[in-house]
Amino acid sequence: MxxxxxxxxxxxxxxxxxxxxxxxxxxxxxxxxxxxxxxxESRWSQGVFPIVQFQGYTSHFGPRAGFSGAGELHTGLDIAAPLGSPVLSWWSGEVVEMINDRACGLGLVMASGDYAHIYCHLQKRFVALGQRVLGGQRLGSVGVTGRTSGPHLHWGIRYRGQWLNPDDILRAMVKHKKTARSFGP
Ligand SMILES: [Zn+2]
Structure with a gap:
């Protein structure tokens, strides 16, 4: 046995x-x-803060009261900056959409793998549709085009179609101390 x-x-x-x-x-x-x-988080930490002359955050990601008073989802982060100051690409990628409408104003969408990032209310754009862009490269300048009451950048990020809170990405960047030189007030 x-x-x-x-x-x-x-x-x-x-x-x-x-x-x-x-x-x-x-x-x-x-x-x-x-x-x-x-x-x-460790991937996000390698991103570039899109604003060079930071003046403050004017609206965060999430539900808020819209212009009409009705609730709406604010799908990005609003960053105030001087009129005409540079807007940089958060990540390297390709310009996949040029926008010119009443809400976003003059804007564009970048694609970086599974991520898409949007930049709105620009004064000028310095890139063309289909152009390959490096992280930190100048995309345009801060403007007041579209639905805005003052010069600021509306910056939104989607991952596989889902909006992310840019605050989470900025926190990861601060945590890993890889922010752009000009980051922060
Ligand atoms: Zn916004």
Whole structure:
């Protein structure tokens, strides 16, 4: 009996082992597909703050009372800056959309992998549709075009179609001390 037991155990182990190995591989590949918060934070820390002459935040991300008084979701962060001062690209990527409408005014959308970032209320644009742009490259200048009461940048970021809170990204940048020279008041 004492001789028989180890045989059973090793036999059972041989049967289970390949399954365990497979389970471990599957779990690992699923994990690597899911964006972890820590992973996202360390990536975000390499971004560039889009404003050079920072004057303050005038509106944060989230629900707010709209111009008409009705509730609306503010899908970005409003950063006040002097009229005509530079607006930089948060990340390297491609200019995928040029905007000129009543809400955004003169604006553009950049695509960087699974991320899309939008810049609104510009005075001038210095890039063209389809152009490849580096992180920190000048996209345009701060303006008062579209629905705005003063010169500021509306900056929004989407990840796979979902709006992110730019505050989270800025916090990651501060945490990793990789902010642009001019960041902060
Ligand atoms: Zn805004």
């Amino acid at each position: 004492a001789l028989f037991m180890p045989l059973v155990c090793s036999e059972t182990w041989r049967k289970i082992f390949p399954l365990r190995w497979l389970a471990a591989i599957t779990a690992f590949s699923l994990l690597s597909l899911m964006p972890s918060k820590a992973g996202a």
